[in-house]
Amino acid sequence: MRDVAERALDEAVAAGASYADCRVVVRTVQTLEVKNGRVARVALSDDEGVGVRVVVDGGWGFAGVDRIDAREAEEAVRRAVRIARAGARLRSAPVRLAAVAAVTGEYRTPVVIDPFSVSLERKLEVLLAADAAMARVPEVRVRDSSLEFVREHRLFASTEGARVDQTIVESGGGMDATATSDDEVQTRSHPNSFGRHQLCAGWEAIEEMALPEHGERIAGEAAALLTAPPCPSGRMTLILDATQAALQVHESCGHPTELDRVLGDEAAFAGTSFLLPEMLGSFRYGSEKVTLVADATAPGGLGTFGWDDEGVPAERTVLVDQGVFRGYLSSRETAAVLDRQSSGTMRAWGWSRQPLIRMTNINLEPGDSSLEEMIAGTEHGVYLETNRSWSIDDRRLNFQFGCQNGWEIRDGRRVGLVRNPLYRGITPEFWGSCDAVAGPDEWRMWGVVNCGKGEPMQIMHVGHGAAPCRFRDVSVGPA
């Protein structure tokens, strides 16, 4: 792999590149899925190739090719150089990169049990047991459970001297129970929706999910939701479970702090941001209970690594400090616009796509409350669990989220299950109404495996540490 990267960089310099980097990536994925008692899919895949990025005549070019072969990599360089030259004539100013030290090193995701050392038979056993547990509830019409394991070996090399070798390992799993009646469809998931929860970890993460032990519970909840009363409507106190808090952070803090969005790079597609550079250090994003960080060093997160895909070391950056907007997710190019250093958040989807600013682990720091304390301190409100739908505008202000289920709270107690809950708000007003965040005991790292951004689209795996949190005077209602 190293030889291929060196040849690609030599070719780039010879072709006139003022900067070039090369990523050689080998990705192995195991996917297992059980649906309604049957093994629906056992799929094993390998994906390997080389991605080269060049700056020529002051413009960017990128080309990816599906061969780890020096001649193919050189051909990809020539394609990237031609692309860069074609676009450079439409640039108003040459690419400028913030300085970074040329690093060398290795990183490997720490795992207790290598998930690829666990037999496929054992993995299917877990899924079939989870399915059988869900099957005990007759109203459940569709039962789906899955596991995914990823091992990605990536080498990064640049003309500035960086040489970084990383092996990232991910383990994910989850299950959904869907109950139906003539006029309702209700799904409950464990540990999270979107198919699965995932971590940079080994098989131990799957054991901790205890899928079979939760099967009957979520199936029963899905069935109960069919006849539960609709979520109450009006302005009231809202308590989010940690999984929904994680998604709220993702959509309303993670994306708007991406500096490429702020500068307009994503204006035609993913959108822009309401968090402008002149607001740094002074804008009140949320209440003093709200501290948010981007932490690529946090154990277990899907955004945890040694270096980003520009060779910038993993960092912990404060985005919001006790409610005040403090920082961005940035790249070398976007950081240079603000005369700052990169916060190390450039990440690419495999070898075939160029790195973009992506979330690492965007975490809501734990507070000093607890879920039970928050409920006890609520006169009238709802406690919502597990995301069902999510939508937010292109500046990341106006949002509406739906959850799988809710509990109505009256006089400090849960009084009953409610179905089809929605809540909506405007980002700074919403976080400004946060008056409690649960403490470290209830704080967990969550994985989002479907974060889309860029053209062509890249799906990124990102992490969010979060705990249950409470918001006052929120617009809540039924779908």
Added chain:
Amino acid sequence: MLRHSAEECLALADAVLAAVPEGEAEVRVVEDDLALTRFARNTVHQNVAETGLSLRLRLVAGGRVGVAEVRGNAGGSIDRLVRLAEEARRVAPAEDALAPLPAPDGRDGPCGWSDATAEATPEQRAEGVATVTTAAAARGLQAFGALSTRATQLAVVSSRGVRRHGRRTAAALSAVVRGEDGAGYADRHAVDAGDLEPEAVAAEVIETAERNQGARPAETGLHEVVLSPYAVQELVGYLSYIGFSALAVEERRSFMRFDERLMSPSVGIRDDCADPAGSPFPFDAEGVSTRPVTLIDGGVCRDVVHDSVTAARAGVANTGHSLPQPNTIGPWATHLVMDPGAVPASELVAGVRRGLYVTRFWYVRVVHPLRTVITGMTREGTFLIEDGRLGAPVRDLRFTESIVEALDRVQGISAERRLQLGEDGSSVVVPWLHLGGFRFTS
């Protein structure tokens, strides 16, 4: 440009098939070449290309199925592919009633292919981009967007005698133009990059952007609306996602109630892989010929799309809408076409006394599948309609609405339609719509 001929792709699939030691097998070869030039603030800021070929093997023996996929050095990985598929097959429990692989059906059809797209150069893409950025700069505006060209070929070969090859191209130009206090949007999608009309895109997006400056808040509630095709394709696409699959019906999560009229009698939606207005492609992921399916006719629910699995369970004909098998998603309508009306789009606005014109929806998600309730935002061009004329811009609004109920309020459909191509090769062809009411919630 694709690096392999049709014959080479088929030969590669044959070589995999020959390496399979026992049982039935299906091989898919997919080669893809994609290039995309992205621009922001009137300058090219990202410029990329990728080329790759993947091999996928579905192995069926002893009532067990295993799947493996290899991308990268695919030609040199046949042994590994077969070994992985066999490893996956070995652990799957045996099934008594495993459906056989589909047999050849002897049909064929057109492919949406253009040499001009497949051979498009970075210089040509830059020229298309420059048309938009130069026009925007001349008006003191900033343009953002992307111009992409893509060529894809697919070969499917199976031990049951299926032997198909098809190829398609896709080109797209999308643009947002921003002024001091507002933005506009326009796009074009085409099989042939020569049909992208960068000048027309530039004119449309600049006109919308200049009209959409200094937007004021609008009242929420039920508004009469005219939706542009950029917005309509979201409604039709989500309707399909929610309910046009036989698996969704089987699992009782589809809104479809067959032979009942749920929408306006003027609404007709089909899936037609041969419609020249779309992006024709003749077969599905199993190599089964895709047949036209009437989904909604005169507002009445008529049919859904099937793959080999749902068709066998329901005892009906396979319509050829399979994704790679096995999967838990079910069949997928990939060539949606909404019937046109008879009036020019401009007359739809003329028919509204007071309402809203919506250029585009954004971040649409399903709120309640059975009731087809979705939510999303308007974006880059929402305007008042007053006395039949486009009026002042209004700030973006959130809508939460049932698609079926909205399509029951159709009062006019334009004769003109627009094509939208997806990254997965799917296409949607839709007109402008005049709806008697559409619910905006915040």
